[in-house]
Amino acid sequence: MLTAEIKKLLEQKPIKLFNEEKEYAITNSLISPEEINEVMPSQLRWTDLYIERGNKETEEFLGEETTSFLQEKISYLRSNQQEFLYLASKWFENIEIEGIILEKNDVFHTYDIIFGLKKQKKYGDQLRKILSEKFPLEAKYSILFNGNDGLWDINLPISYLNGFSEDMTIEEVLSHSYQFLFKMVVDLENNR
Known part of the structure; x- marks a missing residue:
């Protein structure tokens, strides 16, 4: 289930992820580090x-x-x-x-x-x-x-x-x- 949710986030361009999702995506070979445009600061998560x-x-x-x-x-x-x-x-x-x-x-x-x-x-x-x-x-x-x-x-x-x-x-x-x-x-x- 989590993989499907992370894949949805990766479909959005430019690719902006929070640290937890970034690490998950890289660890599970869903994306390479170079493809991530921005790592978002955690306080923006709660908007x-x-x-x-x-x-x-x-x-x-x-x-x-x-x-x-x-x-x-x-x-x-x-x-x-x-x-x-x-x-x-x-x-x-x-x-x-x-x-x-x-x-x-x-x-x-x-x-x-x-x-x-x-x-x-x-x-x-x-x-x-x-x-x-x-x-x-x-x-x-x-x-x-x-x-x-x-x-x-x-x-x-x-x-x-x-x-x-x-x-x-x-x-x-x-x-x-x-x-x-x-x-x-x-x-x-x-x-x-």
Whole structure:
């Protein structure tokens, strides 16, 4: 699936890719490095981003935000613990994720991303293996196959990702999370 999405990006001229897609395209012999016209800075990835704030308890819509909201520190979610952020972008869709929820976990005091991954049930063991290698034992995460929707419901404590800091902006956390998710999907598809 990822290969098909990357091939669509390569059809656009001039060829402008972000680093993750560039590395994937070169590694999988979809393009040579010389054919890439430009590597885009990561902050340009989120120009199409839909941002919605919601109430964690009631799921009530609290407001839609512009991309300037991404410059808020991730600690915004600590200061506003009753809120979650719903974020949707074509870049998530490219890696078979409909969108993500970003929130501060009240119980474990971590920053979490919650999402649905459109992969078949047969990927379960491999998915668990990848996550167990990426997160320490004390990290509390959950994955559950949702047979009704045909996807994996996943909740990951991104506070445990290497490089995470509460001083990061929401944009930095989003880009950091995307890099992790992109690599996770690549590993799943390569059966690693």
